[in-house]
Amino acid sequence: MAGRSPRVQNRIHRLGMWVLSLLGRQEWLDRPSYRLEHVLAFMFNALGGARDRVTNVLHGVWLGHPLHPALASLATGSIGTTVALDVLSALPGRPAAEVRDVSRFARHALAMGFAANMGAAVTGATDWQHTHEQARRVGLVHGVLNTLAMVLYGWSWWARRRGRHLRGIAASAVGYGITMASSYLGGALVFDAGLGMDQSGKRLQLPDWTPVLRLEELAEGRPQRVQLNGAGLVLYRSGQQVTAVGEYCPHLAAPMADGWIDRGRIVCPWHGSRFDVESGEVLRGPAVAPLPCYQVRLVDGMVELRGGKRNPVGQGVAQ
Structure with a gap:
């Protein structure tokens, strides 16, 4: 039996x-x-x-x-x-x-x-x-x-x-x-399809400021993907302001390197989800989970990043 x-x-x-x-x-x-x-x-x-x-x-x-x-x-x-x-x-x-x-x-x-x-x-x-x-x-x-x-x-x-x-x-x-x-x-x-799951991928966990690239290497208005500590990130530059977010949209893992910033909101390239540029908070669906955002500073023309807060229930699922 x-x-x-x-x-x-x-x-x-x-x-x-x-x-x-x-x-x-x-x-x-x-x-x-x-x-x-x-x-x-x-x-x-x-x-x-x-x-x-x-x-x-x-x-x-x-x-x-x-x-x-x-x-x-x-x-x-x-x-x-x-x-x-x-x-x-x-x-x-x-x-x-x-x-x-x-x-x-x-x-x-x-x-x-x-x-x-x-x-x-x-x-x-x-x-x-x-x-x-x-x-x-x-x-x-x-x-x-x-x-x-x-x-x-x-x-x-x-x-x-x-x-x-x-x-x-x-x-x-x-x-x-x-x-x-x-x-x-x-x-x-x-x-199977991941519908409704947080698909933002692996999150950066770095307690210390870490240099990534020089500011002049980051083109104005053109998102750039970088790899840091095993996690994919996307950087956006607007003048002297740099924003660092997770590689994938939490909704259906759209590549945020194809997204853009509109009036202080990061826009998903696939379904139009909008996230606050500073906190990653969802401002418009269909995404419901926040977009991972990371702290950024400029030191002598070098862009430095520091990891964000850990998700209380685990990592996103996209790899």
Whole structure:
């Protein structure tokens, strides 16, 4: 029995990898995905000056990490509670009053799960629009499955209110199964594609000032990548001011050597995330983690750097 368990686990793992590979190769999904992206872009642009504030909230900039996983966890937990209460209400020998109470609690948990699912759908779509290729295709299927499950949850809630409890129980059970399958795809987007993870790469840890290059070697307005103590850095020069940041954007590891500084904000070249030039704080998403920034000084025309603060939960993942 002990020998069979690893084989079963390996088969499940291979099946999951096969499904992800299959979905990632479906290029026919690109057309509907780009059309959906254009619809989302139109809707956000229609917000005018409030666009950045709204998208920052949906991305989770204010939270310091993506908002979507938190809402998805709340939705899954609430629906899981509903399913558990449904099973409890179906056990034989329960008093009628207890069954009614359990059914009422199940309906309330279902309503909370439905509301959280709606929030997860909106935040997930906001994050998804910046994905590419295989991750975009897998994410589209992930979203379609979650939408289907959400429809079933809404139908289940309505059926329960009308007294059709068996239909409601069946609908939420099927929806929960779909949610579990979709959650696997969502996990793959995080752990395989790095979506939602801090991808800013290895951080410089130097307690002492260290010379890097002479100021005249750093071209005005042209970012320059340098290597120091095993960490990649990007230097920006504006007159006598020099800014040193991490090599990659925390969002999806865009090379910040291709970025630029606009009105005191460092701009990501891929998706337009903006960071404060002094602190690296996110000013505009889709990035939610800060850009590593380092202390800089000029000594006799030499640019010197000193390492920044250590991330309290570890290094970025990009290498």
